[in-house]
Amino acid sequence: MDKRVVIVTGAGIGIGKSVAERFAGQGDHVVVTDVLEAEGKAVTEAITAAGGSAEFHALNVRDTAAADALVGDVIDRFGRIDVIVANAGIAHRVPMSEMTDEKWDETFDVDLKGMLRVIRPALPAMKAGGSIICLSSIMGVAYGWDEHVHYSSAKAGVVGLVRGLAVEVAKRGIRVNGIAPGYIRTAQLLSEKNSLGPNAAEIASPYIPMGRLGEPEEIASVIGFLASADASYLTGQVVTVDGGLLPG
Numbered sequence: 001m002d003k004r005v006v007i008v009t010g011a012g013i014g015i016g017k018s019v020a021e022r023f024a025g026q027g028d029h030v031v032v033t034d035v036l037e038a039e040g041k042a043v044t045e046a047i048t049a050a051g052g053s054a055e056f057h058a059l060n061v062r063d064t065a066a067a068d069a070l071v072g073d074v075i076d077r078f079g080r081i082d083v084i085v086a087n088a089g090i091a092h093r094v095p096m097s098e099m100t101d102e103k104w105d106e107t108f109d110v111d112l113k114g115m116l117r118v119i120r121p122a123l124p125a126m127k128a129g130g131s132i133i134c135l136s137s138i139m140g141v142a143y144g145w146d147e148h149v150h151y152s153s154a155k156a157g158v159v160g161l162v163r164g165l166a167v168e169v170a171k172r173g174i175r176v177n178g179i180a181p182g183y184i185r186t187a188q189l190l191s192e193k194n195s196l197g198p199n200a201a202e203i204a205s206p207y208i209p210m211g212r213l214g215e216p217e218e219i220a221s222v223i224g225f226l227a228s229a230d231a232s233y234l235t236g237q238v239v240t241v242d243g244g245l246l247p248g
């Protein structure tokens with residue numbers, strides 16, 4: 001494989017879908033993974049129809065054996081993994097007083113440990129120039145929100161993962177960075193069960209200095225930069241992409 005090989009988790013919809021399209025559009029081979037099989041296949045078919053290079057694999061990031069098998073298969077076939085975008089995530093609204101152990105553990109298992117499961121088997125095959133990008137959230141770096149304590153906690157854990165792993169693999173020339181998106185127009189944000197609901201734009205925009213929600217493509221473009229040689233001296237950082245919300 002002469003193209004860069006990019007693994008994206010949760011790439012069937014939302015930010016992950018835009019990330020897959022972005023990397024494929026610039027000539028990389030994208031390994032699209034998601035629990036959502038129909039959506040993931042549709043992303044892969046659209047990329048291929050547009051002349052890009054992609055393949056879909058069903059992957060639940062809660063399944064260690066499946067992640068090991070998938071990453072091992074990618075290494076066996078291509079001999080390389082250049083970029084991992086650990087994007088898969090859930091954000092169910094639950095007040096702390098009603099929090100169950102199961103819901104807390106599920107959130108950590110997907111949003112934080114799910115990253116370990118994909119990064120760990122890939123690391124031995126990654127070479128200098130390799131790049132890992134993990135999706136945190138403004139709620140993981142400097143922003144609290146009711147009914148999201150478990151989510152904020154897991155996303156803060158992602159910041160720790162980024163900082164620690166960046167130091168551990170720096171001497172091998174592998175960079176690790178995070179993204180802390182603000183309010184981005186995806187199914188997660190537009191779901192009442194998970195976040196603001198269908199009126200998210202009206203609810204959030206007055207608080208956002210730029211006066212609007214972000215688009216998934218505006219996260220994907222920053223991820224594309226972080227994975228590029230233009231960011232060759234940038235590691236261990238979590239970049240906030242929120243239309244000015246936190247400084248505002």
Ligand code: NAD
Binds near residue numbers: 059089
């Ligand atoms: P989304 O709900 O649109 O997409 C999430 C994707 O993750 C889906 O494709 C889903 O199937 C996948 N996924 C969920 N559980 C999975 C599992 N166990 N295994 C594999 N895939 C799984 O959400 P999004 O807004 O695109 O979010 C992408 C990432 O960005 C998430 O980590 C999210 O927490 C983070 N984020 C989003 C926002 C926002 O405003 N949309 C803000 C901050 C952070």
